Amino acid sequence: MADIVRTQGLCKQYGKVLRVNRLDLKVPEGAIYGFLGPNGAGKSTTLKMILGLVHPTAGSISVFGKEVNGHNRLDMLKQVGSLIESPSYYGHLTGEENLxxxxxxxxxxxxxxxEVLEIVRLEGQRSKKVAHYSLGMKQRLGLAAALLGFPRLLILDEPTNGLDPAGIQEMRELICSLPARFGMTVLVSSHLLSEIDQMADHVGIIREGELVFQDTLETLHQHSRHNLALRTGDNEGALKLLRQGRVPCAQEEDYILLPRLDDPDAAKLIRYLIGHGVDVLRLEERQKxxxxxxxxxxxGKAASL
Known part of the structure; x- marks a missing residue:
């Protein structure tokens, strides 16, 4: 699968502060790519650089397989739709007039x-002045504007910000439908892990301007490790016995952490401890x-989870 967006060594410095530091993004064509990180991590700055709204300090940006420069930027933008931060609109005009x-x-x-009014479910409100729209309706109008021309690439910066649970669900459903319905690639940023987890199939996680993870959402889920937590009447004695038996273990508060075991091995371990006079009080499976x-x-800098 080709990358529709690729950055190499992308940097942005404001004064002495490096807001984006050597970022290597790879957004596959046809994906919903979740760009995830705490507020202030550099997500919006990165998206603005991809759109040419902010000039990079260093590095390169390729979109649709071509490096973006001053000569081809406008041609490239004809195939890109975007909603960055809050949507812009004329309050005295109707939704239809704004579009x-x-x-x-x-x-x-x-x-x-x-067509886009129907896609975002605003066809019944098209003659209403935008000043009288709810926040959710304004967000959907911003998405409608980004969809005009049905671009190959859609860039959305925190599209669910400020929405109530019903509005979040509606926006999420709209975004999830776009690749299959229109063949679009969606690059969507958020500080909410739960949102990205329900929308994206690829994920990039940014921290203080640096990319700390980039892969499929499935791979991120595989990082979730299973282990066993053991509590005994004598944890010190149990640790000594386990180490003598070369069983990997570590103490965490009142529990001993063990690797995941199948049922026969877990039963054997319990018999071993009891046989050596250590009472087993609790054995539970844990997953990160x-x-x-x-x-x-x-x-640990997530603003909201």
């Missing part, structure tokens, strides 16, 4: 206006959650 302004500027057919992995990768 027609964007349609004219982008030079796309007028019929696209009515996706949230734990995210917090480890981002240094």
């Amino acid at each position: 027609k302004v964007v349609q004219t500027l982008r030079g796309v057919p007028e019929k696209d206006v009515y 959650s996706l949230e734990d992995i995210f917090l480890e990768l981002t240094g």
Whole structure:
């Protein structure tokens, strides 16, 4: 699968602060790529550099297999839709009129206006002034504007920010439908792991401007490790016995952590401890959650999980 977006050594420095540090993004064509990280990690800055709204300090950006430069940027942007931070609109105009302004500027057919209104489920509100739209409706209008012309690449920066649970669910469903319905690649940023987990198939995690993980969502889930937690009447004695038997183990508060064992081996271990006079009080299976992995990768700086 070809990469529709690729950055190499991408950096952005403001004064003495390096906000993005040698970022190597690889966004496969047809994917929903979740760009995940705490607030202030450099996500918006990165997306703005891809769109040419911010000039990189160093590094290169390729979109659709071509390195972006001052000569081809506008041609490239004709195939890209974006919603960065909060949507822009004219409050005194209706939703339909706002989209027609964007349609004219982008030079796309007028019929696209009515198609995208239907896609984001605003066709019934198209004649209403945007000043009277709810926040969720304004977000959907921003998505509609980004969809005009049905671009190959859609870049969305925190599209569920400020929405209520129903609005989040609706936005998520819309985004998830785009690759299959229109063949789009979606690059969506968020600080919410739960959102990316329900939308994306590929993930990049950024911390303080550096990429700390990039792979499929399935691979991220595989980092979730299973182990056993053992509590005994004499943890010190149990640890000594386990180490003598060369069983990998470590103490964590009132428990001894063991690698995952199948049932026969677990039963054998319990018999071994009891046979040596150590009472087994509790044995439970534990799994490191996706949230734990995210917090480890981002240094515990997640704003919201």
